[in-house]
Amino acid sequence: MASPAYTTPLLSESSNSIISTTSSSRSSSESEESPETSQRFQDFQLLDLQLKISRTPISCFHSYKSLAVLSGHVGTVSCLALCGEFILSASQGKDIIVWQQPDLRQFTKFGTGDGSVKALVTIGNNVFTAHQDSRIRVWKVSRRSENVFRLIDTLPTTKDYLGKFMKQSNYVQTRRHHKKLWIEHADSISCLAVSNGYIYSGSWDKSLKVWRISDLKCLESIKAHDDAINGLVASKNGVVYSASADGKIKAWKSSSGTHSLKGILEGHKDVSLNSVVVSEDGVFVYGGGSDGYVIGWVGNKNLDSWKLICEVKAHEMAVLCMCLMMGEFLCSGSADKSICIWKREINGGLFKFGVIKGHEGPVKCLQASTGSVGGGFMLYSGSLDKSLRVWWIPKYGGDGDEKKDSSLITK
Incomplete structure (x- = not known):
């Protein structure tokens, strides 16, 4: 099944409204509310x-x-992303600042959580932030709210968690005498990447997880490296590359619904x-x-x-x-x-x-x-x-x- 199209939103300079690029997946009424950039x-x-x-x-x-x-950040700047005419910058101090171009003034600030922000990506009207507390937070860019960037969910979602926590086979050993559900990261999430309707998260727990954007469900957890994963990138042909403290970059490709290792770059x-x-x-x-x-x-x-x-x-x-x-x-x-x-x-x-x-x-x-x-x-x-x-x-x-x-x- 073809993955949905995702566009990057633009917020109006004079108001909190969103001016989004048109997408074939949007309805005509939504297109009227969000004119072409x-x-x-x-x-x-x-x-x-x-x-x-x-x-x-x-x-x-x-x-x-x-x-x-x-x-303006209270902590060291850890990650950046472009969101239409805005720059998003996040810090170890948990705050995310939205800067407006071209005058580069501070537009707003948002953020919450028990850990500093390690990575962020923007997809359509959503912003995904990865945190030191091993969670991914999903923010909705909404023009109907004074709080323009509104927290709407946390990964893994409550629904996903409740669907798995009763079954013992869904738990994995993270360290001695400690177990977690396989959909949970056991350490800081250091990087995120987006490709073909999926979000990929890499962690210091050495694992690579695959999340479906449409329903925010965790589909896979891969024991990817022998040490912490520090970086992720996805190519246009759907191959995902993970860089690790173990000195290797690994190439991952989806086939028949699961990701397999295609190559190792030493x-x-x-x-x-x-x-x-x-x-x-x-x-x-x-x-x-x-x-x-x-x-x-x-x-x-x-x-x-x-x-x-x-x-x-x-x-x-x-x-x-x-x-x-x-x-x-x-x-x-x-x-x-x-x-x-x-x-x-x-x-x-x-x-x-x-x-x-x-x-x-x-x-x-x-x-x-x-x-x-x-x-x-x-x-x-x-x-x-x-x-x-x-x-x-x-x-x-x-x-x-x-x-x-x-x-x-x-x-």
Whole structure:
């Protein structure tokens, strides 16, 4: 059965109403309440950016001067997501701040729970947040409520829990003398990914769980790794990649309703892999390690055989996060407080395009704009210094000393 279409909502600048992109799955009445998104935000953003550029010396952009520094979190910024014309940033202090573009003002704040926020994703009119207390919370973006982001459920749901807790076979051993239902995570949920109507959650308990978005039911729990899962990403062809402290990235593919292991990508020995990204065409996978390296692999058609194609010493300290932009740029954030911009070549190799410095703490999360803005792209970075920074990265060049690809491995 085909999975439902999901769109990303936009909240009106002047009210709490939602202006959503149209979807084939919506009814005509719903479409009337949620008109199609115009170019208003894109035009405003570009105009605002052009004004900033006109007031700023060109040399500032060669060193990637930040357009804005957003402060307001009580804890370190742990994750970011784009939600239409809004930026969502979450922190170890349990709070989630909604920032409005293009003026980058604080629009609202929400959040609750017994643990800090570790990851968040947006699907349609819902926001999913993963927490240190081993739960996933679901928030509804509602224009009919003064509380725009309203908590509507927690995973696993009460219905799912009650349907399984009476049967002994539904319990698994988590540690000595401790058991939990297999639908529950036993430790912090560190990462989330979305693909084909499913939410995937990775945890420090080494497991990967699969949740169906339509009814929020947990369908599978996979003993995925030998150590904590630190990162998840899903490709357009439905393959999910999990990065772990065990030094491996594993590829998972759904077949006949269950997920099976398709391939294992081996990193450096005794080095944790903290993040993973996949190219738009699904051909190349890159992992960021605790030794400061970014490593790239290419898989065969069946994804059961992987070849190491590049490795580059990206940072002096651990790579904590990565993101891909416009199909040709890879951004890496590090514990050394810097962000590196890499140009990806057609063969998968990387060469340094530029370096961003400005954060006063390790860079924990990165998010790039979904489209081109003024001949470049917007980059958002969150740090342990409790701030969110906004950067504009031009496509035409970085610091003027681009290094040709030396990362490609040839044999």
